[in-house]
Amino acid sequence: MSRFTVVFFGRFCGGEGHALDVPGDMMGLMRAVLCYHKVGLESVEGRWINVAPATLEKHIEFFLWRGYGVLPAARIFDQGVDRAISLTFDDAFTSMLENGMPVLERLKVPATIYAVSERVGLTADWEGCGGESLATWDQLREAQKAGMEIGNHTATHASFHKLDMAGQIAEIRKCHERLVEEGLNPETFCLPYGHYTLETSAAILDAGYRTGFTVEKRHIRSIDDACLLPRFAMSYGDSVMGLMYKLFIRPKISGHR
Numbered sequence: 199m200s201r202f203t204v205v206f207f208g209r210f211c212g213g214e215g216h217a218l219d220v221p222g223d224m225m226g227l228m229r230a231v232l233c234y235h236k237v238g239l240e241s242v243e244g245r246w247i248n249v250a251p252a253t254l255e256k257h258i259e260f261f262l263w264r265g266y267g268v269l270p271a272a273r274i275f276d277q278g279v280d281r282a283i284s285l286t287f288d289d290a291f292t293s294m295l296e297n298g299m300p301v302l303e304r305l306k307v308p309a310t311i312y313a314v315s316e317r318v319g320l321t322a323d324w325e326g327c328g329g330e331s332l333a334t335w336d337q338l339r340e341a342q343k344a345g346m347e348i349g350n351h352t353a354t355h356a357s358f359h360k361l362d363m364a365g366q367i368a369e370i371r372k373c374h375e376r377l378v379e380e381g382l383n384p385e386t387f388c389l390p391y392g393h394y395t396l397e398t399s400a401a402i403l404d405a406g407y408r409t410g411f412t413v414e415k416r417h418i419r420s421i422d423d424a425c426l427l428p429r430f431a432m433s434y435g436d437s438v439m440g441l442m443y444k445l446f447i448r449p450k451i452s453g454h455r
């Protein structure tokens with residue numbers, strides 16, 4: 199395998215520049231979707247499903263530096279797209295709108311923010327969350343005006359493991375109708391907890407969406423089901439080195455790039 203040396207400067211790694219050997223074909227063509235949630239300092243938001251604004255900035259700068267396109271999730275599976283990423287933010291936390299949006303706007307990149315229609319302007323009351331504040335309709339409209347896609351993340355953040363096909367369709371449709379009523383234009387859907395069943399792909403299509411996202415640790419492949427596209431979950435401790443490991447090295451080691 200041919201190898202080259204990638205030198206990471208302090209701006210990406212937060213320390214002195216150092217070198218890392220990376221197999222030469224690991225950073226070529228690929229499409230990947232990154233899954234974030236909250237954006238804030240650890241002292242305010244904790245580490246769980248959170249990323250610091252400075253870390254988000256470094257992640258994006260890394261891809262821009264490497265020449266990757268940054269597309270809304272609705273475009274990542276389009277024909278002809280072969281070297282791009284999408285930045286997705288689940289649940290539409292207030293912290294994302296307040297701390298993440300300035301980063302995206304400064305770097306002039308789009309992102310997709312997935313809202314839970316019945317909880318907009320309230321709190322995250324579902325399993326795994328601690329009542330964190332969620333963005334208001336005004337904040338979501340402002341974000342859309344600034345070039346972000348506001349996506350569908352169901353009406354109530356229900357796990358699709360617990361719903362039959364009719365229940366899944368109802369969750370997606372109810373959310374869609376409310377988002378449209380509020381002046382938003384959702385084009386993609388993403389699954390709460392990444393959960394899905396054998397019926398989910400058909401349910402997403404039936405509800406009028408052509409792309410949907412789950413959470414799996416791999417890149418997008420052309421043969422993927424467009425309604426169950428994978429995303430890499432990002433964690434608080436993911437420096438640019440951690441990001442590289444998740445996107446370029448681990449998939450090679452595990453053999454499912």
Ligand SMILES: [Zn+2]
Nearest residue numbers: 288289390391
């Ligand atoms: Zn969620």
